[in-house]
Amino acid sequence: MKTQEKKRILITGAAGFLGSHLCDRFIAESYHVIGMDNLITGDLRHIAHLFKLPNFEFYQHDVSKFVHIQGRLDYILHFASPASPIDYLRIPIQTLKVGSLGTHNLLGLAKSKGARILVASTSEVYGDPLISPQSEEYWGNVNPVGPRGVYDEAKRFQEAMTMAYHNIHGLETRIVRIFNTYGPRMRLNDGRALPTFIGQALRGEDLTVFGDGTQTRSFCYVSDQVEGIYRLLLSDYVLPVNIGNPDEMTVEEVAKEIIELTGRHSAIVYRDLPIDDPKQRRPDIQKANKLLQWTPQVSRKEGLLRTIAYFESLPASALKQKDFTYYNQE
Template identity: 55%
Template sequence: MSFTRALVTGGSGFLGSHLCESLLRDDVDVVCLDNFATGAAANVTHLAGQAGFTMLEHDVTRPFEVEGEFDLVAHLASAASPPDYFGLPIETLRAGALGTANALDLARAHGARFLLASTSEVYGDPLVHPQPETYWGNVNPIGPRSVYDEAKRYAEALTTAYRREFGVDTTIARIFNTYGPRMRPDDGRMIPSFVCQALTGQPLTVTGRGDQTRSVCYVDDTVRGLVALAASGHSGPVNLGNPDERPVLALAREIREVTGADVPIRHVDAAVDDPKRRCPDISLAKSVLDWRPEISFSEGISRTVAWFADGFAEQVSLH
């Protein structure tokens, strides 16, 4: 399955901007729709002059129409980091509910393939390890993280209902922790926090004892998986993540080593409902997409640190 024109909601965000870039490289025209609530215009400024790229500022939770035909609608619009969805709880729920419905309606009207960017958070604090797509999850529906978790779970249910009721060609990607260039310094997620703390000479703050695990995937690998899933015709859900599981404390130590920072690691209170273990079973992605991560953590984190370091150097030179 190939595409000629795509709509990417949340296209100016960290992951969305990389997806826009990838599609353009594949000669797919892209309309990037974003209200910049958590994304940044700077993430797609370098695409603005390219033929086939259009930026549309709009809130996906409000109905919209876009001129021209589409054969792919990729719905990535949502707050994705804890500080963002804690600060924008209602907006996050609306992006998962109203935003998903509006994006699905557009896909239905155009007969387009619909790709939902869901999350490993649908598994909550998992009781099954590693997590396969058949696992239903262990989610607190009224906890502080629930605005994001339940928004995505509802989005999955709505996407599946449109497929069953209206025959919309849909698929669902369950994305595990992804990192890389264009993450915001104040994103609040683990890797940008550790990198920025190290580069600015601050202690690296690890929640709890740091024995909780994460499996982190470099953004190029995640985007390659999204494109493969969109083109596959598979309905999903499909896990996209790196099964290289590491304790958070070990990740902090490796980032400190890569940056060369002589800073301590400081332990702070554990976050409420923070998953103790998180690791994808990617057997399905391997079999139906022929996809697996290719970029090692050492390579990916070196690229990420270099990107953040360049940004800090630029800020210093401006002052």
């Protein structure tokens, strides 16, 4: 009896936070995983444990340039993109290129291979929302020429290009709108609220909150996010789907909870709110509930304890690394 060949999947942004966890998941599901990353924000240490496996291969490559994969390809997950404010404010042109040129290249690859492609969009397509919670039917409130526009508009273009390939070429496409996700392998100095707060608390520093701290966020633990993405890829639904945790809290509440869970005695200091910072972020996940039978399983406290334990396990030198251009409300 002939052994069934493993499904082959290309994961771009494979050395990043979410990309590396997706590599782990698809390896666990017995796929042959092809990882790709230009390492502009990714870290090979996230996937080093996979290099010895026969069903994993890695290519250092910028998907904004032509992408070639030898052999059959069943699926593509396009997760290559800077995703934190510090990154996309530092490299705005690269952010725009990976969302536009990179998406175009990968859609073309999917078309040539007859592969299904899932693209990673973001809650940032909603901008500074005028409604809450944000459902997939909400068109957003985005400033295209503001400092965050390079990320917001790259993702909005990515969605439009993906739907065009689906409508014109009949390509099998999926779009996930990712809300704030956290967990092990995040960078302490990437500018987002949770890792920034955890790093500051573990170093015994004051926690920096921008604005008055009443702006809200909703945090989804990484294993829940990966499960939602996995189910969406294998579903039959082609329009965008929110994957996030609707458990909403203020940024000030986040800071206080981090201080409590780390057992530190840090104070909270307040700074001016950056331009176009969203005042509210909460996903409507009714579609994910109905179409994917998906709901978050990991409580915020449990997820935070796991994340704090991960950062505490890092070498002292890693904990000391910090970036003073904090923009921690993403």
